[in-house]
Amino acid sequence: MKLFQPIQGSIESKETQENLIDRGQLQVNVTSSVNAFPVKEARISISYTGIPESILEQVVTDSSGQTELVxxxxxxxxxSLDENEERQPYSEYTLNIEAEGFESISVSGTEILANTKAIQNIRMKQKDQSREEEQVFVIPAHTLYGNYPPKIAEEEIKPVNETGEIVLSRVVVPEYIIVHDGSPRDSTAQNYYVKYKDYIKNVASSEIYATWPADTIRANVLAIMSFTLNRVYTEWYRNKGFDFTITSSTAFDHKWIPERNIFEPISVIVDELFADYLSRPNVRQPILTQYCDGRRVSCPNWLTQWGSKSLGEQGFSPIEILRYYYGDDMYINTAEAISGIPSSWPGYTLEQGSQGPKVRQIQEELNVIAGAYPEIPKLTEDGIYGPETEAAVRKFQSIFGLPVTGEIDYKTWYKISEIYVGVSRIAELS
Incomplete structure (x- = not known):
């Protein structure tokens, strides 16, 4: 783990320097945008945002495309825990990433929270010999700190009998969604293909603080996912003639930011809950769960983010937090289908002593993944969950930020499926 002290004179003001008294952690993960393979020996320079010429640290990715923790x-x-605090609760850093054969990338505004691991995922494009341009991304302020338009209120249950254009008969977790990076009628805004889980992690990291209680994070993630799946299920924007699933405008949807970093506590919870959404009795569609910060903006009968933080500190469970705001007839449901995976989780944990076709499937998928991530040992595909399979699972979990148990639970099963699909190029974008 790298640790450094501030370089003398490298911070913009004496007051700022005195305020940076805690530590957060950063790990950078670099992959190729072409085949999702890790990019080894990528060089990352880290500086304070606003003072890019003053390099604080330089790190290099390993064979898994990862840096050590900084x-x-x-x-x-x-x-980040005080609702009335007006000072910025996170520090901002600029990352410059270079790798042989790839276009360089600059990310300005990577956020670091105290006592929290930040994860900066970078997807690098193959170098185009006809141009030598650097990709530059600037991360705007967190929604709890910056000023953003409040949500325009909508009905939480969409009518389905007016147009007859609803095309889905069941709730399906999509593999990808298309995010329009602007308001719906901004024709200059770019559309991005984003993995559903990555989208949820990005939004949650943009809209709440990862230092909050775990059950507060769970409640907010459930609200974000249910809202998103309502947009998917009702084909909300496509039925209005648009070619995207959702926007990045807080007035209409959620704040999603290209190339922003996420936070490990949020990532782990999304991996745990990603197939869930919120329901009301006798309503098939996921509920459009709207919310606001509860400090700058008030929103009666909607969840407030700062209020949910207070309830989490009082010991409220996720469903208790959600019912506090949305009513006692709100329930957590699970989608019937998950797109883009070879097969569903068997419903029980695979561990040493397990045998059968599900074990063999996992061994086959891990062997494909090991072709891209050589630190994962190759396995005999015999359908027997022995010490070698456990060791491979442990290495996989350590690389991809999961609890290192050596067992294949729900989170690990779907993470293996996700990475397998990526590196084997099964997923095809239209």
Whole structure:
């Protein structure tokens, strides 16, 4: 783990320097945009945003495309826990990423929260010999700190008998969604193909603080997912003539930011809950669960983010938090189908002693993944979950940020499926 002290004179003001008294962690993961393979020996330079010429640290990715953990200065954790605190509770860093054969990338505004691991995922494009341009991404302020348009209220249950254009008969978790990076009628805004789970992690990291109680994070993630799946299920924008699933405008949908970093506590919870959504009795569609921050904007009968944080601190469970705002007839449901996976989780944990076709399937998928991630040992595909399979699973979990148990639970099963689909190029975007 790398640890550095501030370089003298490298921070913009004495007050700022005095405020960076805590530490957060950063790991950078670099993959190729062409085949999802890790990019080894990518060079990452880290500086304070606003002072890019003052390099604080330089790290290099390993064979899994990952850097070691870097410890970075951050404001006190209490700033992200105090609803009335006006000071920015995270520090911002600029990352410059270079790798042989790839276009260089600059990300300005990577956020570091105290006592929290930030994950910066970078997808690098193959170098185009006809141009030598650097991709530049600037991460705007977090929604709880910056000023963004409040949500325009909508009915939480969409009518389905007016046009007859609803095309889905059941709730399906999509593999990808198309995010329009702007308001719906902004024809200059770019559309992005984004993996559904990555979208949820991005939005949650943009809209709540990862330092909050775990059950508060779970409640907010469930609200974000249900809202998103309502847009998917009702084909909301496509039925209005648009070619995307959802927008990045807070007035209409959620705040999604290209290339922003995510936070490990949020990532782990999304992997745990990604197939869930919120339901009301006798309503087939996921509920359009609207919310606001509860400080700058008030929203009666909607979840408030700061209020949910307070309830989490009081010991409320996720469903108790959600019912506090949305009513006692709100329930957590699970989608009937998940797109883009070879097969569904068997419904029980695979561990040493397990045998059968599900074990063999996992061994086959891990062997394909090992072709891209050589730290994962190759396995005999015999359908027997022995010590070698457990060791391969442990290595996979350590690379992809899962609890290292050596067992294949729900989260690990679907993460293996996700990475397998990526590196074997099964997933095809239209």
């Amino acid at each position: 410890e970075l200065n951050a404001p006190p954790e209490e700033w």
